[in-house]
């Protein structure tokens with residue numbers, strides 16, 4: 001009969017969750033160093049990991065198994081010998097055609113980080129099975145990529161060394177390395193927001209949290225705001241493509257600096273009406289960047305009519321919009337009624353996520 005240690009090794013199962021995010025101001029411009037304001041939200045990715053039977057040293061077949069339920073994809077990575085492991089750690093994930101690249105890259109970069117930072121000198125890459133599921137709709141501007149990546153990093157680092165407690169900023173650093181590797185051009189916004197929780201300001205690709213001098217008045221104002229998240233329509237392009245396209249837009253500097261000016265005005269913004277107005281102004285600049293769609297514009301119009309302002313959130317090209325709600329319940333009901341009339345995909349109440 002197996003002893004307790006053997007039993008634990010065999011069935012050791014770890015579960016983790018991570019939030020997703022909205023960008024209140026500054027998407028795309030933030031990739032070029034302009035400021036952005038983001039907030040972690042309570043729509044989560046869940047994951048679980050367990051060791052697979054680690055057959056004897058001479059065993060010729062060892063695998064990492066990944067089950068990505070939302071993508072309907074199952075993947076197997078061969079780690080049977082040193083050469084297979086080396087190949088995996090040197091893998092160019094952008095050669096993978098399927099959408100599994102974020103999670104595969106997260107596993108690869110976590111293992112590399114642990115090896116390079118000597119957190120676990122004799123790190124043994126054990127066969128394991130990882131399962132992910134997200135309540136955040138995938139690829140629609142709510143940072144599902146960052147959320148799936150962070151959940152994977154938490155699980156893999158814990159499984160490979162259960163005494164190792166990577167800090168939130170270490171995990172954010174690994175998560176950012178993944179988004180950068182896949183997007184090419186990427187800011188730290190999504191990965192740091194889901195890792196740190198709360199409200200963040202990003203400037204020059206560095207972050208300021210609300211306990212690190214982020215403008216108090218602004219944080220207080222945002223905390224009194226009620227946002228609605230509207231999943232307007234499916235996005236047919238990934239963030240990576242949209243970011244490249246915007247990067248080649250000849251008007252981008254002019255538009256980004258106007259987005260920067262909106263964020264400066266935010267610092268002296270006194271009330272929700274002004275805040276909502278600035279959101280709509282930010283949206284109009286994203287429209288000029290050609291990343292909005294007719295249906296998102298319709299939702300933004302409804303958001304400005306029945307709420308206090310609205311904009312698309314994330315990379316655009318479809319996906320989600322956020323609306324700042326009027327405090328009057330009747331206006332909210334009118335808004336929801338009109339959103340349903342134009343057949344939006346889903347409506348979420350927006351709750352801020354704070355890291356305990």
Ligand SMILES: Nc1ncnc2c1ncn2[C@@H]1O[C@H](COP(=O)(O)OP(=O)(O)O)[C@@H](O)[C@H]1O
Pocket residue numbers: 045068069070071099100101102103132133134137138139140141142143144145146148237238239240314315
């Ligand atoms: N639940 C998930 N499980 C596995 N991979 C996911 C999940 N959610 C997102 N991803 C990965 O992230 C990609 C979408 O990322 P991206 O285009 O940046 O959209 P988003 O705006 O949601 O971050 C998916 O194609 C997939 O590779």
Ligand SMILES: C[C@@](O)(CCOP(=O)(O)O)CC(=O)O
Pocket residue numbers: 026027028029030031140141142143144145183185186187188189190239243313314315316
């Ligand atoms: C467009 C961008 O500013 C945010 C992308 O967010 P999402 O992947 O669409 O959730 C890109 C980035 O900051 O790296």
Ligand SMILES: [Mg+2]
Pocket residue numbers: 143144145146190239
């Ligand atoms: Mg993303």
